[in-house]
Amino acid sequence: MKVGKKMKNFRLIFFSLLIISINIIISQKFNYEFIFIIILICVLYKNLYSKNNIKKSYRQLEILVPIINKLNITKTLPRTNALNDYAASPDFLCTIVDIIEKHKPDLIVEAGSGVSTLIASYSLKKYNPEGKIISFDHNNLFGNLTREEIHKHQLDKYSEIIHSDLIDYPNYKFSWYDIRKATFENKIDLVIIDGPPSKLNKFARYPAIPLLLDNMSDKTIIILDDARRKYEQKIIEKWQKEFNCFNYRYEDNDKGICIINKK
Numbered sequence: 396m397k398v399g400k401k402m403k404n405f406r407l408i409f410f411s412l413l414i415i416s417i418n419i420i421i422s423q424k425f426n427y428e429f430i431f432i433i434i435l436i437c438v439l440y441k442n443l444y445s446k447n448n449i450k451k452s453y454r455q456l457e458i459l460v461p462i463i464n465k466l467n468i469t470k471t472l473p474r475t476n477a478l479n480d481y482a483a484s485p486d487f488l489c490t491i492v493d494i495i496e497k498h499k500p501d502l503i504v505e506a507g508s509g510v511s512t513l514i515a516s517y518s519l520k521k522y523n524p525e526g527k528i529i530s531f532d533h534n535n536l537f538g539n540l541t542r543e544e545i546h547k548h549q550l551d552k553y554s555e556i557i558h559s560d561l562i563d564y565p566n567y568k569f570s571w572y573d574i575r576k577a578t579f580e581n582k583i584d585l586v587i588i589d590g591p592p593s594k595l596n597k598f599a600r601y602p603a604i605p606l607l608l609d610n611m612s613d614k615t616i617i618i619l620d621d622a623r624r625k626y627e628q629k630i631i632e633k634w635q636k637e638f639n640c641f642n643y644r645y646e647d648n649d650k651g652i653c654i655i656n657k658k
Contacts, residue, residue, distance in 0.1 A: 411437050455649060459485035462492055466517040470548050473510045473540070483511045483589060484649035487620050491515055491587060494616055496522045500584030503528040504610075506572065506603055507590020508541040508556050515587065516550040528554045529579075531572035533561050533591055561591060564602070571602035582612035589620040597626040604638055615657050617641070623651025 411433055418429055462485065463472070473482070491511060494500075495518035503515055508530040519526040532538035538558045545554050559572040571591070586607060591599040600619065621627050622645060631653050635643055641655045 407437055451649065455485045458489050462488055462514065465492065466514070466521060468517060468548075472513060473544055482509055483514075483620065486648040487511070487589075487618075487650070487652055488514045490618060490646075490648075490652060490654070492518050494585060494618070495519060495526075498584065498614065498616065499523040499526065500616075501526050502579065502581040502583050503585040503587065504577075504579075504583050504607060505530040505587040505589070506600065507588075507592075508532040508538055509589070510544075511587060511589060512541050512554055512556070513544055513548060513550065516545060516553040517548070519553045520550065524553075526553065529577050530554065530556050531559050531574075531577070531590075532556065533559060533572065561595070564606070567602065567605060569598070569602050570596070571599075571606055574606055579610050583607060583610050583615055584612050586611070586615065586617040587620075588617065593621070593624065593626060598630055598633075600627065601630045601633060604634055604641075608638070611657070613657060617653075617655035619653040619655070621650050622653040623647070627651070627653075 415430055415433055418426055462468075488511060491514055495503075495515065499522055500519075501523065503519070503526065505512060505515065505528055512528060512530045515528045519528065530541065532541065535558045538556050542556045545551055545556065555577075557572075557576050559574075559576050561570045562573045563570045586603060588600050588603045593599055604617065619627060619631070622631065631643060631645075634641070634655075640658055642658055644654045644656075646652045646654065
């Protein structure tokens with residue numbers, strides 16, 4: 396948490412307690428209704444959109460619109476993180492588009508399906524029509540929703556959504572998607588890591604590199620979303636220690652992104 400945010404919360408708590416204390420001194424009693432109202436006002440104030448959040452969301456919308464125009468998307472997209480939701484942020488989607496445009500990957504593997512799957516598929520359609528994205532999702536509901544969107548946007552040729560429970564890998568002492576469900580006809584040129592959710596396991600995204608490494612090409616690029624989070628930072632540190640065949644670069648976008656390249 397940034398110092399400014401800590402100070403803002405401290406001031407909010409301080410003035411709330413001050414107002415409640417003054418009311419108790421004046422009325423000579425605990426007015427529970429008054430205390431409840433003050434607490435409710437504080438909660439609402441804390442959770443309402445701040446000026447900075449509005450500016451950030453507007454910036455994300457500014458990024459999203461050119462993506463839609465660039466890829467000639469005419470149908471409605473599923474929700475993105477332009478309005479502070481849990482889906483992929485437009486600046487993360489922009490990174491995906493830029494990498495596909497520049498490097499034209501033949502095979503993309505994605506951990507966690509969603510709007511990023513659609514954007515990657517649209518990018519392949521425009522910049523490498525022979526390419527394909529394979530997206531793993533442990534949540535059958537989300538996987539089916541992505542599959543429906545892919546079909547609605549007529550992108551079935553470019554993408555494959557694989558529902559896979561998270562299975563144990565005893566040799567590695569972790570769990571991840573069952574990669575045996577996929578057929579890798581080519582080496583992997585791009586890996587998009589936006590799952591599994593960290594609420595299942597704080598190091599849930601670590602297995603992507605050790606499990607996919609043998610199937611990666613010499614030019615593989617890996618992008619990790621949510622890289623600002625504490626445990627994603629620890630995952631990156633662990634990768635750096637164990638896989639020094641990569642260069643690691645952090646970019647401070649909406650949620651933080653780590654771009655990893657083969658040396």
